[in-house]
Amino acid sequence: MTCTAAGHDTHPLLERVEVVRNDRVAEGVGLLVLRAPRIAATVQPGQFVHVRIAADADFILRRPFSVHRASAGAVEILYQVLGRGTRELSMRAAGDVMDAIGPLGSGWRVPEGTVHALLVAGGLGAAPLGMLAEVLAARGVAVSVAQGAPTAERLVARDLFESVARRVEVATDDGSAGERGFVTVVSERLLAADRPDMVFVCGPEAMARAVAAQAAAAGVACQVSLERLMACGIGACLSCVVTTTSGRKRACVDGPVFDAGEVCWDGTEVPPRH
């Protein structure tokens, strides 16, 4: 039995959402608060929203964003300014209206009886772990967080993690906070020290893969949230496929959260009969 699988049973919907706040939280990183009562009412940790940032721009596709937190009719999104869409998003101000499809995807699964969870966040990978940390803490699950980022400033959501987790240990590329180097050093240590019964990972794929290998070596179940380029977001276009031990799955509906054990990390597979 899982408690966070409600996303499977609720239909995504298209909702007009209004910007409540759009704040710069670090170099190139923004926190967007959207008034989205219908999405906020059903979203589960690890699910995402598919946002149409501009209706008349020369970039046409929606952009998928993990829901970082949800409360009182609003959802929060952490985003990094990387291209046309996110640059445009960073210019949206309170009162601006967009539309969003959501909640989408299959989020984190928390098995009954989970006692101690380790969350491993790399960079913006902290985004889908925020709401999860809150839900786990509220359920009485002990939470440890290993968080990595290029700099101390970009340890986004660190305050949230520190407010609900039993311990938060960090690593930065430049050593401006915590350990200098990769978060995988921290996750390895916390895996051994805290003996969690579930590891939840989101970050760059090489990091997620390394953490998944650590969890497997420690005999601990592990889930990863994967990022893919996406067009429709609702399972039709087959742009966002992830190669798994049972064939290609869609990150938008079958994921973005996958059991680490089913992910074929090098993307190779034997195509079925062809």
Next chain:
Amino acid sequence: MEQKSRPAISASPGSATVDLSVEIAGLVLRNPVMTASGTFASGREFAGFVDLSRLGALVTKGVSSDPWSGNESPRIAETSSGMLNSIGLQNPGVEAFCERDLAWLAGQDVPVVVNVSGHTVADYAAVVERLERERGVAAYEVNISCPNLDAGGMAFGTACAPAAEVTRAVRAVTKRPVIVKLSPNVTDIAEIARAVEAAGADAVSLINTLLGMAIDARTRRPKLARTVGGLSGPAIKPVALRMVWQVAGAVSIPVIGCGGIMTGEDAVEFLLAGASAVQVGTANFVDPGATVHVIDGIVEYCRISGISSARELIGALDT
């Protein structure tokens, strides 16, 4: 967004006075708006956003005889006013399609056009022969224009002889309407259209995607795993309109226009260029309700223009 609301006729401002129905190869469609293959799966994913019974027809994702796993990722790249894709016709094969998709579609009140793909001429015929055993197939759309396959696909659509050969092979095994989907990646699309008409096609649909490429200058790598892919979206609409206009003037079978349609007015432009119906593709990714918005937009255009039947628009370009 409104869902599942279906007023009396075609649902929208002043619709009671506008007849949207069109006929394609003996099929009477309630309106000229179809989905474009590969952008709507088999409709299930869109059922929460669109009342499928409002569509003129639903064209399925391409189906092959065996399961195809498609291409490596990344499979898409966004470009100015459009996108490139190299999905590679990933599909579960015709058996699974019949069990899962066709069975579900049977419960929907919408004409189903099954898009058929193959690596060889025999593949195409085999898929159609299997589908002949099923009810609930209104027509076939033969895809001789997918740019994302190493064998088959577009290779059949870029020369007259193989295009005609595939058409004849499908024609030989069915009495249902056969629509052939044409590639824009040719020197003279009218010549291909005439070849498939002579080989027994009941209609042609065009255009499939334009072969294109995107490069990440920073990494010096192609943005698609397969390097090249098919360009779609508003960026290709002028090319599509030109080709529809050319083909409509070259054949006597109906033309179904497709390429960058986002609004009702875009659809009207294709009708004016000579299309008897249109397909909405990439717009479905932008707005899952796009098909219905296009239908409503056509009604609105007709109402404002004082036109009582959408058929009056077909080929009515004023030159």
